[in-house]
Structures are given as structure tokens and as C-alpha cells.
Amino acid sequence: MAQGQLAAVPEPKYWHLRTVLVRTIDAEFSTGQILPNERELASRFGVARATLRQALDQLELEGRLVRRRGIGTLIAAPRVGVPVSRREEGWPGAARSQSWRSVDCVSAPASAQIALALGIAPGETVHTVRRLRLVQGQIMATESLHVPDSVLPQLPAVPHVVGGDGEPARSVLRRLERLGIDGESRSVELGVAEADQAVLLERPPGTPVLIVTTQYASAGRLVGLAVSTYRADTCKLTFGETGLVEVTPVEAQQPVGAAS
Amino acid sequence: MAQGQLAAVPEPKYWHLRTVLVRTIDAEFSTGQILPNERELASRFGVARATLRQALDQLELEGRLVRRRGIGTLIAAPRVGVPVSRREEGWPGAARSQSWRSVDCVSAPASAQIALALGIAPGETVHTVRRLRLVQGQIMATESLHVPDSVLPQLPAVPHVVGGDGEPARSVLRRLERLGIDGESRSVELGVAEADQAVLLERPPGTPVLIVTTQYASAGRLVGLAVSTYRADTCKLTFGETGLVEVTPVEAQQPVGAAS
DNA sequence: TAGTGGTCTAGACCACAAA
DNA sequence: TTGTGGTCTAGACCACTAT
Incomplete structure (x- = not known):
């Protein structure tokens, strides 16, 4: 897991951090694995813990992470x-x-x-x-x-x-x-x-x-x-209205993104 | 708008704050009205601005508030x-x-x-x-x-x-x-x-x-x-599957809560 | 006891909108 | 210029889990 240098972009740090984390997670982690702890991650990316947490909040809302007090932050299973x-x-x-x-x-x-x-x-x-x-x-x-x-x-x-x-x-x-x-x-x-x-x-x-x-x-x-x-x-x-073709093992990561 | 004294309860401050704000909003505000600014609210409730914002975040997620930079925090219209x-x-x-x-x-x-x-x-x-x-x-x-x-x-x-x-x-x-x-x-x-x-x-x-x-x-x-x-x-x-009885002007506040 | 995430603080600065 | 919400920081303490 690389340590980012967080480019000086016009977007908020926490959003950029989220993007970096998404890439990292997809590339180097799999369901159930535990991320480094928050203090560790924060210092690794050179941001305050609160900022890191803001990024993790997003990822949790997306269902990509699960945080357990006393345990750590894990990669969530697909929905x-x-x-x-x-x-x-x-x-x-x-x-x-x-x-x-x-x-x-x-x-x-x-x-x-x-x-x-x-x-x-x-x-x-x-x-x-x-x-x-x-x-x-x-x-x-x-x-x-x-x-x-x-x-x-x-x-x-x-x-x-x-x-x-x-x-x-x-x-x-x-x-x-x-x-x-x-x-x-x-x-x-x-x-x-x-x-x-x-x-x-x-x-x-x-x-x-x-x-x-x-x-x-x-x-x-x-x-x-x-x-x-x-x-x-x-x-x-x-909401399966009809017995439609079941071709959707799209349990990848993203909910099938936008136009590529 | 009363100023709460935030009882010393075992629940997080921001969650209690949210509850208080919900009551206040329902009782004293209507769609489109502007809440006092964050610094004002924070001091009124005796909490840090970050804590107040945590409560507002919740209410925004619920669709009850809309925050506009440079303007203020408004009561959102029903969904x-x-x-x-x-x-x-x-x-x-x-x-x-x-x-x-x-x-x-x-x-x-x-x-x-x-x-x-x-x-x-x-x-x-x-x-x-x-x-x-x-x-x-x-x-x-x-x-x-x-x-x-x-x-x-x-x-x-x-x-x-x-x-x-x-x-x-x-x-x-x-x-x-x-x-x-x-x-x-x-x-x-x-x-x-x-x-x-x-x-x-x-x-x-x-x-x-x-x-x-x-x-x-x-x-x-x-x-x-x-x-x-x-x-x-x-x-x-x-998802109206059938032309069902349209009795739902339930545009009140809550999406029809749990058991009363 | 040590390590983790959860909460909270006090303050700073920025971006944006209105007057 | 002023006032608003948005971002970020550095640090503290708490609650929970494991050992």
C-alpha cells in the first residue's frame, strides 16, 4: 500500500484521499481484510485524522468499508x-x-x-x-x-x-x-x-x-x-418484475459505473 | 427557538442535538426558512461547531435541511x-x-x-x-x-x-x-x-x-x-405497479415512522 | 493492558454569495 | 466588505475488543 503525496489539486483533500483509497483497496485488498489503522493512514497520507475519517466516511456510505470499534476498518463484502x-x-x-x-x-x-x-x-x-x-x-x-x-x-x-x-x-x-x-x-x-x-x-x-x-x-x-x-x-x-435473464454477477465493486 | 441544555445522556451529543433540532424544526420552522448560522447555533447549544455540523450532516442526509455556502442552512422542501x-x-x-x-x-x-x-x-x-x-x-x-x-x-x-x-x-x-x-x-x-x-x-x-x-x-x-x-x-x-389508491399526501415530515 | 475506532474541542483559513 | 457554510488541523478523551 503506497503512501500518497496528495497533489495540490483544487478538490478537497478528503475527496482526493477517497479516490486514492478506492484505487488502493481495489488493487491491494480483498473482502474481510483490515486496513491500517486511522492514525497510521493519516500520517501516511500526511493529513489530520479527521480528514482521513471524512474520506472513510464516504467509503463506508458506499458500502465499501465496515468499521468496527476496537477491531479496525475492514473491506466490506459486496452488497x-x-x-x-x-x-x-x-x-x-x-x-x-x-x-x-x-x-x-x-x-x-x-x-x-x-x-x-x-x-x-x-x-x-x-x-x-x-x-x-x-x-x-x-x-x-x-x-x-x-x-x-x-x-x-x-x-x-x-x-x-x-x-x-x-x-x-x-x-x-x-x-x-x-x-x-x-x-x-x-x-x-x-x-x-x-x-x-x-x-x-x-x-x-x-x-x-x-x-x-x-x-x-x-x-x-x-x-x-x-x-x-x-x-x-x-x-x-x-425489483424483479419479470423472470429476467440473470446475467448479473456484477458483484465487482462499483455498481456499474457511468459511461466509460 | 429555545436553547437546549443538552442533558448528560449516554448517547452522543451530536445525536441528541439532532433530536432537539428535529423537534425545533418541526415546531418552529417551515420550508425555505433559514436556520441561525452554525456558529450561532453551536454556541447556543454549548457545543463545538464541528459537533453541531455532525448533527446537521444527519439532517441533511435525511433530506430535512439544505445547506448553501454563503447563504445559510434552510429547511428543505419535502422530498x-x-x-x-x-x-x-x-x-x-x-x-x-x-x-x-x-x-x-x-x-x-x-x-x-x-x-x-x-x-x-x-x-x-x-x-x-x-x-x-x-x-x-x-x-x-x-x-x-x-x-x-x-x-x-x-x-x-x-x-x-x-x-x-x-x-x-x-x-x-x-x-x-x-x-x-x-x-x-x-x-x-x-x-x-x-x-x-x-x-x-x-x-x-x-x-x-x-x-x-x-x-x-x-x-x-x-x-x-x-x-x-x-x-x-x-x-x-x-414504484407504482398498479393504479393504486392515491391517498398519500403524507408530505408531512417523517416518512411514516415506526410503530407509534 | 494495549490498540482500535468514536466523539469532541478550539481554532484557523478558504470559497462563495450578497449587499 | 461581510457573513455564510466548507475544509482542515492537532490534540484530547472515551468506549470497545482483544490479549
Whole structure:
């Protein structure tokens, strides 16, 4: 690993540093390897530690690095492609949904925002199922599924436990599925994990996440709202609308750059 | 705007600061308003400017703030919902594609990555159309569409100008459309704008973007690869698979939080 | 105990926009 | 010219992990 001399360019040092590091990483490091520590790197490039960290921050945001306190800075594995679609991921009642882990299930009056997004009156009872999505054994996302009580007419008196083992949650999911979902509308945006999500994701607060908001419809009316937060560092959301040619082992480094 | 006393909590100062600022912003500020300057805010909260900036960084990543050098820090407008789907956005030949602006169109040997993703041999000629996506007059995304030469058999000798006025680009798009696209496969991930994209987006390098990679298929084979980078600060990508109930004027603040 | 990344400080200077 | 955010520094201390 060479030591750069950081040319006197008009671009910020940290950005130039990032570029140098990208090249170095691609050329001399591979997944799982540990970079020299920050103080070492900083002195090697002749910059303050804070400046070096600014460059590392960028690379971490891009999912190229993982930093572990007490350990070091490692080269991250390529992002995992996570299918986002009711069919592919084995939603509610589906069989292979072993990649979901129920967290809890509560019934409460809808908050203003939830009510708005569900098209119901604020304060109306809403059942909320929280669960985690696992991919390759790793926690990749949290999800809160909100279903108005009015949609599940005869929800049996299932104990709406907090921290339950998942049985009540599955009950809600199963009933929702039975309605026959015939429409989904999604949105994806960038966000940061608040305290709740951060704990579930086992990440520090402020971790960047991809927020996926899904509206489920049945017979032309909204029956559910799911808000999922995916770890932005390790996830690549995939929306396979059709069984398309699978030629994409592009697990190289860059997400297939711009025009060459 | 109150001045916080920053309780001695076990959480980082900058994170607590962020929380305080979120509350303050929601309560006392509205879109377009300017926050007190950083030095002022820092002293008001009794922290170093760097710490305050760390909190502002978070809020900017969330799309709640916009910082303009020489001006100040403003409350950002709610994110714009941007439909991502061939039909809805009026792709290639469509009429209402006035929201696209051609940048240039070049033909060159495919890079290794592009070739891989397109399932062709590296070095094979690929036509690349670059264009910008405008929403409400604002540049929201850049797109590079790569089409193998072998897919467009008799591409007339259109001048593949760099910085052209868009005519050659439209030609490629039209021909591609004529093939009959019958499949799309997408992925979304977080990235940062490199130099090229940054210039086109009129943003500084390192700007967070949502990278949308789309594979287009026709008659079972890949005919195109589009790599779009959307401004993560101002965009909310929407994937409306069906004409679903449009009840979402949830342009409040939070992207519809977790369980209440 | 030693080594790592995470947080925080106080200050300096620069680039940019407006008056 | 003034005020703003953007960059950079040198140093301190903390929290965590391994040994």
C-alpha cells in the first residue's frame, strides 16, 4: 500500500484521499481484510485524522468499508441483493418465509401519519406487526406492517403481546393474506435509523437506511401499510418484475459505473 | 427557538442535538426558512461547531435541511415523489418525455462491468446515451443507457456527438423502443456522486445518490442497461405497479415512522 | 493492558454569495 | 466588505475488543 503525496489539486483533500483509497483497496485488498489503522493512514497520507475519517466516511456510505470499534476498518463484502416484492420474498402466509423473524404485535390508535397513509380516521385502531428480515442469517431490515382493525373484521382475541414469539403476528399476516392482495405501491427513499430501528438492526443510531413504504390494496381499497428500513450499507434492493435473464454477477465493486 | 441544555445522556451529543433540532424544526420552522448560522447555533447549544455540523450532516442526509455556502442552512422542501417505471415516466419514444434532457451519445467498446451486466463480450461496441431527468424544472437524476451495437442492427450513421443537442440520443432511444421492451429488472442502492455525476447533478462530489440499475429485455434477451443516479436528498422513488389508491399526501415530515 | 475506532474541542483559513 | 457554510488541523478523551 503506497503512501500518497496528495497533489495540490483544487478538490478537497478528503475527496482526493477517497479516490486514492478506492484505487488502493481495489488493487491491494480483498473482502474481510483490515486496513491500517486511522492514525497510521493519516500520517501516511500526511493529513489530520479527521480528514482521513471524512474520506472513510464516504467509503463506508458506499458500502465499501465496515468499521468496527476496537477491531479496525475492514473491506466490506459486496452488497447483498434483496428482492423486494410480495411474491418473491414469500410474504405473509408463504412457506419459505423463514427469513422473517417476528418482533412484536400491538393494537393501538393510529397516529396521524399512519392514519393519513392508510386513508382512515386518526385514532382508529390499527394492528401493527413488527418483524425483522434476515438474509444469509444477517438482520437486513425492520418492518412495521400496519393494518386497520376495520380490515380484519373478526380478528380473534389473539394476545397482542409485545415481544411475543411471533404467533399473533403470523395470525394477522395470515388473515391479511387471505383477503387477497391485488395491488402494491412502493416508494424508496434514504433515511437514518432512529433509536428503535437502530436497536433492531443492531446498529448505532444514525445508520443510513433505505426506507421502503408499501401500500397494499385489496379490491380497490387500502388494507395495509408496510414501512421497512433496510440497511443501506449492505443491501441492494432488487425489483424483479419479470423472470429476467440473470446475467448479473456484477458483484465487482462499483455498481456499474457511468459511461466509460 | 429555545436553547437546549443538552442533558448528560449516554448517547452522543451530536445525536441528541439532532433530536432537539428535529423537534425545533418541526415546531418552529417551515420550508425555505433559514436556520441561525452554525456558529450561532453551536454556541447556543454549548457545543463545538464541528459537533453541531455532525448533527446537521444527519439532517441533511435525511433530506430535512439544505445547506448553501454563503447563504445559510434552510429547511428543505419535502422530498419529491419520482415515478420509476418505463410506462409511467414516459420512456424512449413516449410523447410527454419533456422531463428528460439529452446530454450526449457516444459509441465505444464496452467496459468490463458494462459488458458483464449486458451479457456481451468485453470490448464489443456499445452505444451509450446520457441524459438528465428533470422534475419540476429541477435536475433530479442522471442516466446512462447502454445498448449493445448488436441489438440495433442497422443503426444509421448518426453522428454520435458528445454534448449533442439530443437528436442522436433520441434516435437510439426510439430504435430501442421499437424493439418492444417486454421486461425490466431493477435494483436500488445507495451511492455517492462521482465527479461526472456530480457535475451533471450540479452538486458537489460525494453527494448521496440512489443508484437505480435497470436491465431491459426484449424477446428474452437483454437489450439495454440503464444506470440512473437520483439525488437522495430530494428524491423519493416510487414504484407504482398498479393504479393504486392515491391517498398519500403524507408530505408531512417523517416518512411514516415506526410503530407509534 | 494495549490498540482500535468514536466523539469532541478550539481554532484557523478558504470559497462563495450578497449587499 | 461581510457573513455564510466548507475544509482542515492537532490534540484530547472515551468506549470497545482483544490479549
